Amino acid sequence: MAVVHKVYAEALLGAARDAKQVDAVREQFADFVEALRGSDELADLLRNPQIDPRAKQESLQAALAGADETFLNFIRLVAEKGRAGELDAIHVEWERLLAAEERILELELTTAVELSDEEAAAVVRKIEEASGRKVDATRTVDPDLIGGLVLRAGSVRVDGSVRGRLNSLRDELLTRG
Numbered sequence: 131m132a133v134v135h136k137v138y139a140e141a142l143l144g145a146a147r148d149a150k151q152v153d154a155v156r157e158q159f160a161d162f163v164e165a166l167r168g169s170d171e172l173a174d175l176l177r178n179p180q181i182d183p184r185a186k187q188e189s190l191q192a193a194l195a196g197a198d199e200t201f202l203n204f205i206r207l208v209a210e211k212g213r214a215g216e217l218d219a220i221h222v223e224w225e226r227l228l229a230a231e232e233r234i235l236e237l238e239l240t241t242a243v244e245l246s247d248e249e250a251a252a253v254v255r256k257i258e259e260a261s262g263r264k265v266d267a268t269r270t271v272d273p274d275l276i277g278g279l280v281l282r283a284g285s286v287r288v289d290g291s292v293r294g295r296l297n298s299l300r301d302e303l304l305t306r307g
Contacts, residue, residue, distance in 0.1 A: 135216060139223035142204045143231075149200045156228065158201045162194070163221040177215035186214050235263040238282040242275040242291065253279070 146155040166172055172193075176186060187209035194202055208214055229236060239245075239253060254265045272280075276292035 132216075132219065134213070135219045135223040136227075138204075138208060138213065138216075138220045139227050142200075142220075142224060143227055145200050145204065149198075151198050151200050152228075154198045155201045155204075156224075158194075158197050159221055159224060162205075163218055165193075166218060173215075176209075176217065179212070179215075183209050183212050183214070190214065229266070233263045235261055235265045235283055237265050237267045238270065239267045240270045240272050240275065240280040240282070240291075242271070242273055242277050242279075244271050245269065257281070 142155065142159075143152070146152045166176070175181060175189060187206055190205050190209055191202065194205060197205075205214075205217075208217060208220070213220070228234075235257070237254075237257065239250065245253070250267070250269055254267050257267075258265050274293060276296075278291035278294070280291050280294065281288040
């Protein structure tokens with residue numbers, strides 16, 4: 131994450147709060163970035179330094195007709211400053227700031243077998259109780275875990291898998307020998 135992305139994301143969050151439009155801006159920014167990721171032409175237009183920032187600004191304004199004024203002003207500013215090609219990265223930082231503000235813990239839950247929705251909800255509930263935060267969990271399956279689960283939140287990894295315990299035991303046996 132570049133500092134500039136955080137600065138733009140914080141500025142947008144402040145402006146959206148002041149205008150009481152955080153939810154509208156969140157939805158429009160997410161929709162815009164999804165469109166950006168799905169359109170190579172739009173992404174190329176925004177990243178091309180040879181295209182005049184005013185032309186980018188006009189194209190963005192036309193594409194965002196009817197958007198919230200706060201979001202539209204933000205897009206205009208980003209294009210004017212020559213940062214339109216960084217909107218995807220700014221959006222990642224914006225979502226991170228919103229999650230921190232809303233005390234949402236983004237978590238990756240990896241298990242050896244697919245959990246039912248009920249089982250996954252029970253695990254998430256336990257994590258929410260322990261952390262005091264709302265949890266947004268993505269689920270993956272890794273049969274190599276043998277059993278148990280691995281949790282990852284940012285750079286923190288908690289390995290409660292059978293494979294992890296076997297590796298720890300192996301390492302302990304090797305250091306004693």
